[in-house]
Amino acid sequence: MLKLYQFERTWGIPNLSPFCCKIETYLRMADIQHETKSAFPFDAPKGKLPYIEDQREAIADSRFIISYLKSTYENLDKNLTEAELALSVAIQRLLDEHLFWVMLYSRWQYTDENWQINKKAIFGRLPPIIRHIVASSWRPKIIRQIYGHGTGRHQAEEIFALGNQDIEALSAILGNKRYFLGDRPTTLDACAFGHLINIIGCPIESPIKEFSLSKKNLVDYVDNIKAEFYPDL
Ligand SMILES: N[C@@H](CCC(=O)N[C@@H](CS)C(=O)NCC(=O)O)C(=O)O
Numbered sequence: 001m002l003k004l005y006q007f008e009r010t011w012g013i014p015n016l017s018p019f020c021c022k023i024e025t026y027l028r029m030a031d032i033q034h035e036t037k038s039a040f041p042f043d044a045p046k047g048k049l050p051y052i053e054d055q056r057e058a059i060a061d062s063r064f065i066i067s068y069l070k071s072t073y074e075n076l077d078k079n080l081t082e083a084e085l086a087l088s089v090a091i092q093r094l095l096d097e098h099l100f101w102v103m104l105y106s107r108w109q110y111t112d113e114n115w116q117i118n119k120k121a122i123f124g125r126l127p128p129i130i131r132h133i134v135a136s137s138w139r140p141k142i143i144r145q146i147y148g149h150g151t152g153r154h155q156a157e158e159i160f161a162l163g164n165q166d167i168e169a170l171s172a173i174l175g176n177k178r179y180f181l182g183d184r185p186t187t188l189d190a191c192a193f194g195h196l197i198n199i200i201g202c203p204i205e206s207p208i209k210e211f212s213l214s215k216k217n218l219v220d221y222v223d224n225i226k227a228e229f230y231p232d233l
Contacts, residue, residue, distance in 0.1 A: 002032065002054040005039040010121045013201045014194075014230055018100060019062040020050040021194035026066060028229040029185045030074035038125075062096075066187055076186045084181050088188040091173065091180065094166055095195045101151040102163030103199055106206040108142045110156060114204045115139065160207040167208065170196070171215040178224065185225070193225045201226075 004027065006020035015021040027034045034052075044051045044060055051060035052068070059068050070077070077085060107118040119139075123131045146152035151159055170192065174180055180188045200212050200222050212218055226233065 002027075002034040002052060004034055004036045004050060004052050005044065006036060006050045007040075007122065008038040008125060010124075011202055012233060013197050013226075014233065016121055016198065016202070017049055018103070018191075018194040018198045019048075019096070021197065022062050022191045023050045023052070023065050025193050025225070025229060026069060026076065026187060026190040029190055030069065030076055032069060032073045062191075066190075070187075076184075076190070079184070080181060080186060088181065088186060091170075091188055092191045094169070095191050099163060099166040099195055099199075101146060101149050102159055102166070102208055103195070104142065105146050105151055105156075105159055106208060107204050108139060109146060109152070110206055114206070117203055157207075160211075163208040164211045167199075167212050167215060167218070171218050174217050174221060176217060178221075189225065193222060197222050197226065 004020075004023055006015050006024065007017050010016055013021070014024050024036065026032075039049060039051075041048050045058050046060040048060065050062060050065065051058055052065050053059075054068070054072070059065050077088065080088065107114055109115075119131075119135045123135045123138075126134060143152065151162075154162070177183070179185050180192060196212065196218055199209055200219060202209070
């Protein structure tokens, strides 16, 4: 059976990684049989989670995993028009390549309080001394990534202002629809849910969480997808 390797479940959400959550949500939306396995990024073929193993093949990166799931199992986007598919790719890039970095900053760099919560969630299952060593070498590495991306070069209020623009855009695009592209879930919803629940549904306090919580359609969207596809949570 297909195996999904991801971070251990925590915080009452599917996964603390939006990319892992994207894949598990796609699998559930498409009704693909699978099992989940807890892992750390250093176990992964490309040093990041998620990855999957299926038919003795390992596939890393949520975008390649989705392509594989679409061609091998079920394509949630099969009824979309070319224009809808294009929009889907563009919004996924906003989520994966821009909003993600604001969320990452809020957890790893913004306040020490958030870092302690994040550290416990990610490294909590390691023995105490190892946990401390791994966490204190991982934190500067992620902070360097945030700087390398460019987000880390701004002041906190500028970073959250940029993130809030994404949230504003997502709320406007969703409007009063049940899913982003109509009344059926598509890849874009697996992706958007993964990112939004990781802002709205986490114990990480920040201006972007506050702003997202003021967007009732996004809050309802996250709640509805969680209730429909994760009745076990
Ligand atoms: N482009 C990748 C991004 C995956 C990713 O950034 N995963 C993070 C967790 S959210 C990770 O494993 N980071 C570990 C690291 O950078 O050391 C995808 O779509 O799967």
